[in-house]
Amino acid sequence: MDFRTRFPLRLGRPGVDEEVDAELEFHLAMRRRELMARGMSESEARRAALDRFGDLKRARHECRAIGHQREQRMRLLQYLSELRQDAAFSLRQMIATPGFTLVAVLTLALGIGATTAIFSAVNAVVLRPLPVAEPDRIVEIHEVWRGAGRGGVSAGNFVDMAAAQSAFQSITATTAVSMTLARDEGAERIVGVRASAGFFDVFGAQPMLGRVFTAAEDEPGRDQVVVLSHRFWTRQFGADRSILGRQVTLDARPYTVIGVMPASFDFTADAEALWAPIAFDAERKAMHDEHFLDVYARLRPGVSLDQASQQLHTIAADLRARFPQDDAERELSATPLMQIFVGDSRERLFVLLGAVAFVLLIACGNVSNLLLARGAARGRELAVRSALGAGQGRLVRQLFTESLVLGVTAAIVGVALAWGLIRLLIAYAPPGVPRIEQAQLDGTALAFAALLAVVASVVFGLVPAWRASKTDINTTLKEAVRGAGARGARDFVRSALIAAEVALALVLLVGAGLLIRSALETQRVPLGFNAKGVFSGRISLPAVKYPTAAALLQATQAIQDGVAALPGVTVASLASNVPGVGTFSNGLVPEGEAEELRNVRQSMARFVMPGYFEAMGLPIVKGRGFQPSDRDGSPLVMVINQTLAQRLWPNQDPIGRRVNGSSGKGPKVVVGVVADVRFEGPAGPVDPEFYQPIAQIDEVAWNWMRRSLFVVARTGGDPGALAPGVRRAISGVDPAVPLYSVRTMEERMSVTLETARFNTMLLVTLGAVGLLLAAVGIYGVIAYFATQRTAEIGIRLALGASRGNVLKLVVRQAALPVGAGVVLGALGAAFASRAIATQLVNVRANDPVTFLAVAAVLALIALIAALIPARRAAALDPTIALNGG
Amino acid sequence: MGAQPNELLHGTLETLILKTVAAAPRHGYAIARWLEDITGDVLQIEDGSLYPALYRMEQRGWIAADWGTSELGRKAKFYRITAAGRKRLAASSAEWARFSAAISKVLQTV
Numbered sequence: 001m002d003f004r005t006r007f008p009l010r011l012g013r014p015g016v017d018e019e020v021d022a023e024l025e026f027h028l029a030m031r032r033r034e035l036m037a038r039g040m041s042e043s044e045a046r047r048a049a050l051d052r053f054g055d056l057k058r059a060r061h062e063c064r065a066i067g068h069q070r071e072q073r074m075r076l077l078q079y080l081s082e083l084r085q086d087a088a089f090s091l092r093q094m095i096a097t098p099g100f101t102l103v104a105v106l107t108l109a110l111g112i113g114a115t116t117a118i119f120s121a122v123n124a125v126v127l128r129p130l131p132v133a134e135p136d137r138i139v140e141i142h143e144v145w146r147g148a149g150r151g152g153v154s155a156g157n158f159v160d161m162a163a164a165q166s167a168f169q170s171i172t173a174t175t176a177v178s179m180t181l182a183r184d185e186g187a188e189r190i191v192g193v194r195a196s197a198g199f200f201d202v203f204g205a206q207p208m209l210g211r212v213f214t215a216a217e218d219e220p221g222r223d224q225v226v227v228l229s230h231r232f233w234t235r236q237f238g239a240d241r242s243i244l245g246r247q248v249t250l251d252a253r254p255y256t257v258i259g260v261m262p263a264s265f266d267f268t269a270d271a272e273a274l275w276a277p278i279a280f281d282a283e284r285k286a287m288h289d290e291h292f293l294d295v296y297a298r299l300r301p302g303v304s305l306d307q308a309s310q311q312l313h314t315i316a317a318d319l320r321a322r323f324p325q326d327d328a329e330r331e332l333s334a335t336p337l338m339q340i341f342v343g344d345s346r347e348r349l350f351v352l353l354g355a356v357a358f359v360l361l362i363a364c365g366n367v368s369n370l371l372l373a374r375g376a377a378r379g380r381e382l383a384v385r386s387a388l389g390a391g392q393g394r395l396v397r398q399l400f401t402e403s404l405v406l407g408v409t410a411a412i413v414g415v416a417l418a419w420g421l422i423r424l425l426i427a428y429a430p431p432g433v434p435r436i437e438q439a440q441l442d443g444t445a446l447a448f449a450a451l452l453a454v455v456a457s458v459v460f461g462l463v464p465a466w467r468a469s470k471t472d473i474n475t476t477l478k479e480a481v482r483g484a485g486a487r488g489a490r491d492f493v494r495s496a497l498i499a500a501e502v503a504l505a506l507v508l509l510v511g512a513g514l515l516i517r518s519a520l521e522t523q524r525v526p527l528g529f530n531a532k533g534v535f536s537g538r539i540s541l542p543a544v545k546y547p548t549a550a551a552l553l554q555a556t557q558a559i560q561d562g563v564a565a566l567p568g569v570t571v572a573s574l575a576s577n578v579p580g581v582g583t584f585s586n587g588l589v590p591e592g593e594a595e596e597l598r599n600v601r602q603s604m605a606r607f608v609m610p611g612y613f614e615a616m617g618l619p620i621v622k623g624r625g626f627q628p629s630d631r632d633g634s635p636l637v638m639v640i641n642q643t644l645a646q647r648l649w650p651n652q653d654p655i656g657r658r659v660n661g662s663s664g665k666g667p668k669v670v671v672g673v674v675a676d677v678r679f680e681g682p683a684g685p686v687d688p689e690f691y692q693p694i695a696q697i698d699e700v701a702w703n704w705m706r707r708s709l710f711v712v713a714r715t716g717g718d719p720g721a722l723a724p725g726v727r728r729a730i731s732g733v734d735p736a737v738p739l740y741s742v743r744t745m746e747e748r749m750s751v752t753l754e755t756a757r758f759n760t761m762l763l764v765t766l767g768a769v770g771l772l773l774a775a776v777g778i779y780g781v782i783a784y785f786a787t788q789r790t791a792e793i794g795i796r797l798a799l800g801a802s803r804g805n806v807l808k809l810v811v812r813q814a815a816l817p818v819g820a821g822v823v824l825g826a827l828g829a830a831f832a833s834r835a836i837a838t839q840l841v842n843v844r845a846n847d848p849v850t851f852l853a854v855a856a857v858l859a860l861i862a863l864i865a866a867l868i869p870a871r872r873a874a875a876l877d878p879t880i881a882l883n884g885g
Numbered sequence: 886m887g888a889q890p891n892e893l894l895h896g897t898l899e900t901l902i903l904k905t906v907a908a909a910p911r912h913g914y915a916i917a918r919w920l921e922d923i924t925g926d927v928l929q930i931e932d933g934s935l936y937p938a939l940y941r942m943e944q945r946g947w948i949a950a951d952w953g954t955s956e957l958g959r960k961a962k963f964y965r966i967t968a969a970g971r972k973r974l975a976a977s978s979a980e981w982a983r984f985s986a987a988i989s990k991v992l993q994t995v
Contacts, residue, residue, distance in 0.1 A: 020936075023913060023962045026955070027932065030914040054933030066940040073944075 086401035108410030111360030113417030133204030156288035182249035210259030223279035232273035403461025411453035502821025510829035512767035530617025562729030580748035623672030644688035663701035783869035810870035910965035
């Protein structure tokens with residue numbers, strides 16, 4: 001076969017255009033020759049030849065176009081064929097060196113798999129928009145009191161705001177309620193949402209069946225209609241399509257089912273089961289106190305968040321002026337819903353994503369090192385290819401193809417790994433991470449894994465390919481025989497890789513170390529009460545059945561007596577909230593001070609039955625707790641915690657002093673002081689708290705606690721085993737009252753730590769993997785250095801150097817890059833640790849103890865990793881070393 | 886501008902070219918001359934339409950081209966038939982035979 005057709009593009013074939021011209025010119029010349037041979041003159045022949053040819057211009061143009069097309073296609077075909085050759089060659093090489101392949105693929109797969117798994121969680125929780133129309137137009141509106149936090153909105157404020165605003169096309173007030181659903185086989189607690197009529201417009205959601213409630217139904221007396229969520233409809237009613245019009249009994253009232261929402265409207269696995277009208281009555285609409293509503297709104301098209309905030313600002317100023325008592329120092333603010341929905345999961349997940357990316361980078365560093373080592377062994381092969389005419393670009397391309405094949409193989413293994421990791425992640429995720437259960441290996445996650453494979457291939461393939469492109473054929477061919485290679489430069493590259501790996505590992509470990517210290521600190525924080533041996537569960541007493549404070553108190557008393565009589569229970573009580581769940585606050589003013597806002601001490605309210613302090617193991621510091629004699633009609637009493645005592649009467653004895661505010665007409669006498677409780681768990685703050693006997697609160701205060709109480713009981717045995725007994729005791733009072741949210745107090749306190757624990761565990765795992773990979777990297781490079789210097793070490797030993805000298809010589813080679821890595825890593829960690837600052841309790845993000853401890857651990861591990869090959873080198877027999885080298 | 890080739894059926898020129906280069910590699914002018922000689926100017930193939938056809942056929946892989954030296958010592962592009970071209974030639978020859986047989990039959994019955 002002709003050489004030129006086999007290598008059509010390589011060997012200086014003329015361009016397509018010239019070729020066409022030459023061919024056509026040849027044709028015309030031949031034709032002229034023929035015509036002249038027949039007797040024409042030269043000029044006649046020229047004309048006749050052209051005439052015969054026809055449209056020369058068009059033919060030339062057509063031929064050129066086809067020629068160009070053909071050339072492009074051939075170039076592409078050649079490129080693909082080379083790619084295939086390279087890929088096939090890479091696969092053969094991978095199979096030929098199974099040890100190398102296994103280590104490289106597994107290392108990378110670990111990095112890619114873990115990163116893909118975390119990414120899929122980030123995608124499910126943070127990146128994916130809410131499944132509603134234009135989710136970025138939905139905001140949540142809060143009242144902000146004294147410029148801090150985000151609080152609920154009062155009904156009066158909502159009604160006035162809704163009337164005054166024009167920035168939102170729809171606005172809704174909602175409140176999550178726990179309701180009792182009557183079932184054939186007993187009662188069940190479900191979480192529903194009561195919402196004003198605009199609710200479904202705000203979320204731009206259409207019902208799948210039936211309809212949603214109208215403004216007319218959002219009125220007292222006409223509000224007994226309910227829209228079911230898809231999940232609840234499926235679980236409770238077996239997705240029965242004839243559900244519309246059926247009656248359900250909620251909190252002892254009948255409701256008609258009018259609609260079912262689509263599955264996409266279930267944002268999370270624990271989302272609400274149903275929606276009913278909130279139906280404010282006239283009194284509630286005029287009530288500007290009791291700021292408990294969650295208000296959502298959809299921005300009108302063309303209105304920006306800033307413009308809406310401006311308007312809310314104006315409305316808030318008006319409300320402050322009109323209701324100085326209820327709205328003083330209150331501002332209105334709008335926050336995009338997505339921001340609130342995702343909350344701090346966003347921050348935590350991005351920290352984890354950053355951490356796995358670091359592990360992946362360390363893995364890349366190791367593979368890069370492996371490839372360098374192999375590149376040295378293959379220097380000769382590459383030099384021979386180069387000598388045979390392969391250009392530098394072609395060689396680099398071949399090496400990149402090899403990296404890519406390795407990367408893609410690792411990605412395939414990594415994706416399988418990610419599949420398992422995602423399941424682990426979902427199973428062990430802390431409560432309260434929204435949509436985590438939706439994490440999956442979908443198209444986005446797979447595309448991300450593919451992207452990782454390519455990026456990782458470039459990252460770990462860059463250095464070896466760059467080295468190869470710098471290689472001088474002559475020196476390599478000569479030196480390869482001697483087994484040396486351009487050592488100085490190569491050693492530097494390897495050392496730089498070690499430094500980078502150490503730096504990355506240090507950043508990871510500092511993060512993990514800070515979280516561990518924070519966890520230790522957290523455990524040392526006293527809760528203020530004794531959570532051990534305490535049972536807790538929740539009950540609700542519906543207004544239909546228990547309309548008056550007296551009826552409520554009677555039932556409460558009966559339940560307390562029933563639970564206290566259970567075997568094993570030393571003391572039982574009931575309370576409006578227990579540490580870990582639910583809270584509401586009230587303003588107190590000490591007697592003698594004017595009832596003005598500046599004198600108000602905003603404090604956390606707890607309404608309790610006698611025996612609460614004993615049941616919770618909450619020490620009474622001064623005075624007394626509550627007694628059965630503190631009842632309706634007897635003097636109003638109050639117990640405060642130490643923090644509130646300081647705020648009310650700094651450094652004075654509070655016993656016997658009187659306070660105004662909260663439930664019950666008239667001042668309350670402080671009869672006792674109890675210890676401070678960290679209500680939200682060890683990581684939470686200490687708030688000013690006050691306690692009042694349930695027997696002395698009025699009916700409106702029952703609404704503040706939403707007619708729901710916690711049953712608590714102390715036992716010498718297992719508090720978890722008390723549930724059936726407590727349930728029986730409650731049934732004895734009223735079988736329609738279900739017990740729910742059953743948990744020991746220890747469990748309640750640990751739930752608040754679970755998120756922190758999960759993050760700590762993950763970051764520690766990642767840090768450990770990073771450390772291990774970095775140690776393997778250091779070991780590999782030092783071992784390589786030691787092998788390279790076998791001859792030199794042999795000479796040194798022969799000349800009388802001690803084993804210790806050799807040991808030092810080899811270890812010293814690791815010291816510089818490890819040292820540089822530690823310094824760089826510490827700088828990086830000082831910057832990166834700010835990302836977890838908000839997750840730390842009693843530890844600063846730049847805690848020097850953690851930094852020093854981590855640096856020391858890392859240096860120690862690095863030393864061990866370097867010592868193994870160093871000891872091997874020192875144990876060399878000089879004669880063998882010299883002969884073999 | 887000469888007349889269009891007298892209504893050459895689609896693909897006929899390509900079949901003829903394949904036949905022309907089937908025996909031995911030829912350059913474009915030789916192909917044109919050969920067609921003129923054989924068909925006795927019945928098929929008035931314009932030189933200008935020959936080359937685009939050759940380029941298209943080369944792209945389709947029916948013929949391949951190499952630069953060589955012509956009988957008069959000039960550099961010329963020689964076309965030769967490929968395996969795919971031979972297959973194509975066989976197929977279109979058979980088709981042509983069927984076609985002309987059918988036409989002849991029709992004409993005879995009238």
